[in-house]
Amino acid sequence: MAEQNSHVSAEARVALRRRFLSLPTLISFTAAILVLYFVLGGLGLDLNVFGRHIVLRGLELDLSSLGRLLRQSDPLLILLALVVYYATFPLRGLRWYFLLRYGSRSEGNISIPSYWRLGSLVLLGWFGNCISWVRLGDPYRAYLITEYSAVGFPRSMGTIVAERAFDVPIIFMLLLASVVAVWGTHPGSSVVSFIWVGFALISLLVLGLLAMRVFRGVFHQRLPGRLKQFYLRFEEGLLGGVRAMPMVIPITVVIWLIEATSLYLVTLAIGVHVTFAFAIFAYLGSSLLLSIPLTPGGLGIVEVGMTGLLSLKMSQEAALSTTLLVRAITFGTILVFGGILFATHQVRHRPAAHKETVPSVSAGD
Numbered sequence: 221m222a223e224q225n226s227h228v229s230a231e232a233r234v235a236l237r238r239r240f241l242s243l244p245t246l247i248s249f250t251a252a253i254l255v256l257y258f259v260l261g262g263l264g265l266d267l268n269v270f271g272r273h274i275v276l277r278g279l280e281l282d283l284s285s286l287g288r289l290l291r292q293s294d295p296l297l298i299l300l301a302l303v304v305y306y307a308t309f310p311l312r313g314l315r316w317y318f319l320l321r322y323g324s325r326s327e328g329n330i331s332i333p334s335y336w337r338l339g340s341l342v343l344l345g346w347f348g349n350c351i352s353w354v355r356l357g358d359p360y361r362a363y364l365i366t367e368y369s370a371v372g373f374p375r376s377m378g379t380i381v382a383e384r385a386f387d388v389p390i391i392f393m394l395l396l397a398s399v400v401a402v403w404g405t406h407p408g409s410s411v412v413s414f415i416w417v418g419f420a421l422i423s424l425l426v427l428g429l430l431a432m433r434v435f436r437g438v439f440h441q442r443l444p445g446r447l448k449q450f451y452l453r454f455e456e457g458l459l460g461g462v463r464a465m466p467m468v469i470p471i472t473v474v475i476w477l478i479e480a481t482s483l484y485l486v487t488l489a490i491g492v493h494v495t496f497a498f499a500i501f502a503y504l505g506s507s508l509l510l511s512i513p514l515t516p517g518g519l520g521i522v523e524v525g526m527t528g529l530l531s532l533k534m535s536q537e538a539a540l541s542t543t544l545l546v547r548a549i550t551f552g553t554i555l556v557f558g559g560i561l562f563a564t565h566q567v568r569h570r571p572a573a574h575k576e577t578v579p580s581v582s583a584g585d
Contacts, residue, residue, distance in 0.1 A: 297489035313339025323460025347558025378457020
């Protein structure tokens with residue numbers, strides 16, 4: 221199994237490296253910037269930014285005020301926001317560890333990488349998502365795990381889908397709680413719209429899981445041999461999340477609260493005072509848009525959504541300043557640190573390396 225995993229991973233790694241560093245990737249990144257341009261244009265934004273003001277839906281945006289907010293931001297608080305944000309990667313690694321552990325129990329004695337190693341693989345996957353369409357970083361991460369463990373690609377993909385299955389409803393519940401804390405039971409129409417977006421995403425998730433349940437027998441009986449084996453392992457990885465729920469749910473809640481804290485610290489850095497509940501609402505509301513893989517890393521879509529949500533409680537200049545700084549952390553630094561990690565991984569890769577592992581998990585665990 222280990223030799224097979226190494227062979228598959230080596231081929232996949234070469235193909236994905238070419239994909240990441242290829243001309244289509246540069247084209248997709250350029251297209252994402254164009255999406256941002258046309259989205260802003262569709263909102264009625266005069267894109268001539270060489271003057272002092274731009275107009276968004278009849279509201280005057282003072283560029284000198286925007287620049288002043290950015291220049292006067294507290295660098296120590298920005299740095300703290302960066303540290304807080306990256307503190308979530310070990311937690312994401314720990315969550316993935318539990319999902320991999322319970323999603324591969326049928327394999328018996330199998331080693332799983334440490335949560336630190338898994339956290340670095342999550343960062344590599346996010347880097348892939350930031351430079352490619354349709355979340356190519358997720359299958360890339362699933363391939364990477366085969367270099368360090370015999371879990372295999374199908375089960376790993378199942379655990380990654382399980383992560384999404386936990387993220388969306390937990391984001392939605394935290395979003396609802398923050399809405400009640402900020403506006404009570406009578407939020408405005410724009411807030412209700414985001415609630416409906418979250419509800420629609422959860423509905424799609426539930427329908428997908430129900431379809432897997434309803435057609436499970438059909439898949440098991442009708443799929444051809446090789447595809448059937450792939451599906452069975454994928455399903456095992458996905459359903460392992462159900463058994464891991466007692467560990468995964470609290471970790472997921474903490475992850476998203478920590479990420480929202482990074483936005484709250486940015487608002488403090490630029491001197492804007494909002495409640496922590498509102499920071500949770502703005503961050504999680506815009507994070508829901510990441511579930512729609514239309515552009516690399518949600519580029520263009522998340523910026524517009526976050527700015528719009530923040531504008532509910534602060535000026536346009538403050539909202540845009542906050543968004544630019546937050547996305548510099550959550551998108552820009554992923555490109556930098558993830559790119560460095562990606563390059564280092566390509567240089568230092570050793571097939572079937574199993575040195576950084578936690579104690580093996582028996583089938584009886």
